[in-house]
Amino acid sequence: MSEAAFHALADPRRRAILRLVRDRPRSVNEIAEQFDITQQAISLHLKVLRDAGLVAVRPRGQRRLYEVRPEGLASLRDFLAEFWPDHLQRLKHAVESADQAAGPDDAS
Amino acid sequence: MPAEPVTACVHIDAPPERVYEYFTRPEAIVSWMGEYALLEPEPGGRFVLDIQGAPVRGRFLELDPPYRLLISWGYAGSDHLPPGASVVEIRLTADRGGTYVELHHRDLPAGERPGHATGWIHYLARLSFAGAGCDPGPDPGMPQASPAEDRLSSP
Numbered sequence: 001m002s003e004a005a006f007h008a009l010a011d012p013r014r015r016a017i018l019r020l021v022r023d024r025p026r027s028v029n030e031i032a033e034q035f036d037i038t039q040q041a042i043s044l045h046l047k048v049l050r051d052a053g054l055v056a057v058r059p060r061g062q063r064r065l066y067e068v069r070p071e072g073l074a075s076l077r078d079f080l081a082e083f084w085p086d087h088l089q090r091l092k093h094a095v096e097s098a099d100q101a102a103g104p105d106d107a108s
Numbered sequence: 109m110p111a112e113p114v115t116a117c118v119h120i121d122a123p124p125e126r127v128y129e130y131f132t133r134p135e136a137i138v139s140w141m142g143e144y145a146l147l148e149p150e151p152g153g154r155f156v157l158d159i160q161g162a163p164v165r166g167r168f169l170e171l172d173p174p175y176r177l178l179i180s181w182g183y184a185g186s187d188h189l190p191p192g193a194s195v196v197e198i199r200l201t202a203d204r205g206g207t208y209v210e211l212h213h214r215d216l217p218a219g220e221r222p223g224h225a226t227g228w229i230h231y232l233a234r235l236s237f238a239g240a241g242c243d244p245g246p247d248p249g250m251p252q253a254s255p256a257e258d259r260l261s262s263p
Contacts (some may be wrong), residue, residue: 010162012185084116084211090140091130091209095122098139 006083008052013037014045018068021055025065114213124200127207128174131198155179165191175200181213189216 008014013035020031028046032039046066049055056069120127130136132149137157142164146156149168157164166180182193194215201208 006159006162010183084114084213085118087141088116088118088209088211091127092118092120094136094140095120095127095130099122099126 004048004052005054008048008054011045011048014049017042017045018049018054021066022068025058025060025067027063027065031066113216115211117208117210119203119206119208121206124174124202124207127200127209128177131177131179132171132173155181166196167192169195 009018016034017031020026020034028039028042031046032042035042046055046057049066050057053069055066057064057066059065130140132147134145134147137145137147142157142159144156144158146154147168148154149171151168151170153168155164155166155168163184165182165184168177168179170176170178177196177198179196179198180192180194181196182189182191184191194213197212197214199210201210
């Protein structure tokens with residue numbers, strides 16, 4: 001979840017889309033109107049946001065509306081607080097496994 | 109009002125000299141964080157790291173090998189946390205035959221004004237201290253207890 005959200009938010013256009021659907025649920029057409037890229041490109045961005053759990057899609061009549069997932073935002077609140085402990089654990093494993101592989105005499 | 113800093117720490121069974129390299133050598137840093145790195149470990153040198161496609165950009169601000177690093181941290185193209193906007197401090201302390209690593213990520217942006225359309229960044233910036241194996245203490249802005257003698261001093 002964290003990595004996906006991180007990746008999703010790395011793109012300024014996706015952040016802009018998130019702001020749009022945060023204001024109110026919108027269809028892909030409504031979102032696409034705000035940008036100078038194709039609707040297909042918007043759909044791909046929406047897929048990334050959905051996969052990251054940041055937006056959800058809800059049928060309303062004939063339309064499919066995209067909206068913010070509050071749960072996704074709640075986990076974003078903790079994103080960096082999760083990121084660093086997680087990555088320091090990776091650092092620990094990287095250093096300690098490299099030490100074992102290299103042996104005490106090989107510092108590189 | 110800035111957001112509270114993030115704190116994380118870990119004990120590693122290797123001396124500080126070895127751990128330090130994992131913050132300054134590109135091939136070492138990508139073994140635990142990111143896919144691509146361009147590092148210039150000298151004061152003012154570039155800190156370029158792509159993590160899952162997110163372009164982290166900053167600079168090495170202060171280096172005290174092998175005990176302390178101060179690195180600025182932001183994201184290329186970000187309005188809220190642009191390159192160099194926040195600061196990551198890494199402190200390495202010799203501890204029980206290994207290294208106690210303590211990390212503080214500071215100067216993170218606080219939320220936008222209530223009602224602003226970009227208020228979601230508020231959620232990103234309001235950080236908890238649920239870090240594993242690390243007790244941040246009651247005041248995140250103050251030096252924190254660590255198993256070893258703490259080298260923290262205010263500049």
